[in-house]
Amino acid sequence: MNSKQKKQLIKKDKQNIWHPFTQMADWLNNDPCEPLIIDQAKGSYLYDVDGKKYLDGVSSLWVTLLGHRNPKIDKAIKKQIDKVSHTTFLGLTHKPAIDLSEKLLKILPENLTKIFYSDNGSTAVEVALKMAYQYWQFKGEQRNCFLSLKNAYHGDTIGAVSVGGTDLFHAKFKPLLFKNYFAQSPYCYRCSYKRSEAPFPLKAKTFKEHTKILKCCGQCIKEAEDLLAKNHKTIAAAIIEPVNQAAAGMIVMPKGYVKEYEKLCRKYKILLICDEVATGFGRTGKMFAIEHDNVKPDFICLSKGITGGYLPLAVTATTDDIYNAFLGKYEEFKTFFHGHSYTANPLACAAANATLDLLKKDKIIEKLQPKIAHFEKELSSLAEHPKVGNIRHNGVMAGIEIVKDKVSGKLYDYRLKTGAKICASLRKNGVIIRNLGDTLVLFLHLTMTKKEMSKIIGLIFKELDRL
Ligand SMILES: *Cc1c(COP(=O)(O)O)cnc(C)c1O
DSSP states (O other), rough: OOOOHHHHHHHHHHHOOOOOOHHHHHTTTTTSSSOOOEEEEEEEEEEEETEEEEEETOOOOOSSSSSSHHHHHHHHHHHHHHHHHHOSSOOOOHHHHHHHHHEEEHOTTTOOEEEEESHHHHHHHHHHHHHHHHHHHHHHHOOOEEETTTTTOOOOHHHHHOOOOOHHHHHHGGGOOOEEEEEOOOOOOSSOOOOOOOOOOOOOHHHHHHHHHHTTOOOOHHHHHHHHHHHHHGGEEEEEOEEEEEGGEEEEEEEEEHHHHHHHHTTTTOOEEEOOTTTTTTTSSSGGGGTTTTOOEEEEHHHEGGGGGSSSSEEEEEHHHHHHOOOOOOOGGOOOOOTTTTTOOOHHHHHHHHHHHHHHHHTTHHHHHHHHHHHHHHHHHHOOOEEEEEEEETEEEEEEEESBTTTBBBBOGHHHHHHHHHHHHHHTTTOOOOTTTTTEEEEOOTTOOHHHHHHHHHHHHHHHHHH
């Protein structure tokens, strides 16, 4: 593409389009960099309209699972296009969705027995919240509240925002939201009770061991318990992003924390929703994050990587107990009155089937283990850097929190946009990552090579040296 055509495209973009999570005034001013027009992709790389290649270090915002243009997923979608691209799921069904439900139930905990489809992570969460709410009505109880964690992110629709604990995104909508209780997030590095500087990597095996090593008070889980002890009769369900609060900057939870959270739900007899929209399908080094602590939720929400990152699709899986509560005569109106136009889109299901087949046949998660070890080693090379306050790592996900002062953990003035500027600089060097404030976020696809991992970390090291 010649430079005149490229300029034209950027001009039209700026004229007509409003981008998500973007201050458009900055976008219009090329701050911190000019819009990048992507033309193609292959494997770990994106190519712009000039043919320049970029290593994709965020899996195209946490969706790409097995690299771009995987031949088997490409083929599965093309094959499905020649049959039917979309048909409603209201009153009709189709093989791709039926096959997918069977495959999913085989890899999910055995207490999850029913698959409800939708088309994005936020809707997967809305579905779980509404099902949990209605379930208690069937039991003759009015439970209007939920429990979640500070720093939680469950999507951008109003129900998902109600249980969201990221003030920057959520606080301004407060008058519109339903009532929710927030417990302290297990963010040890900036805990409001007692800050703890964890060594990296921290190898605690249980929650107890973790609190011992860090000499921390475990107040995060105590807060959840206090809220439940007081309010459990009004709480329909507790929701959590097991193992990693990703959108908060990869806040990786202490080992065993999710188990403690599950125990509380069982003790106070409320439902548990695990939001694995980000962590599902191998990103934590296991198929699902709940497997690390052997947690069995009443709902699991899946999306993002489910189609290999090709097409929008989401799943809310639940138990017989929930499903059976909605059964009844037509005139009882126990029906779950919820659905989306693109529910279980056949192309998306075909992509998901191919993705799950590849995970299994190619033993992707098994082969991932040495790469995770390599990633950890590379990350630990950053740990001593004076500008790195805290590194959080799980599987192929990591957050590198940049600080002005390592001892106090003091951050740079946010107006300096330190994190954003580092990402812009990396982009010039052919690597795409994103920042959440001054935390650099790495979210790798499962087939990234060790060499590619090292390249990203090496470039980050150079940028930190320049601060
Ligand atoms: C991305 C994300 C969502 C929202 O998914 P969308 O498809 O963007 O609506 C929900 N929960 C978690 C944990 C996520 O990371």
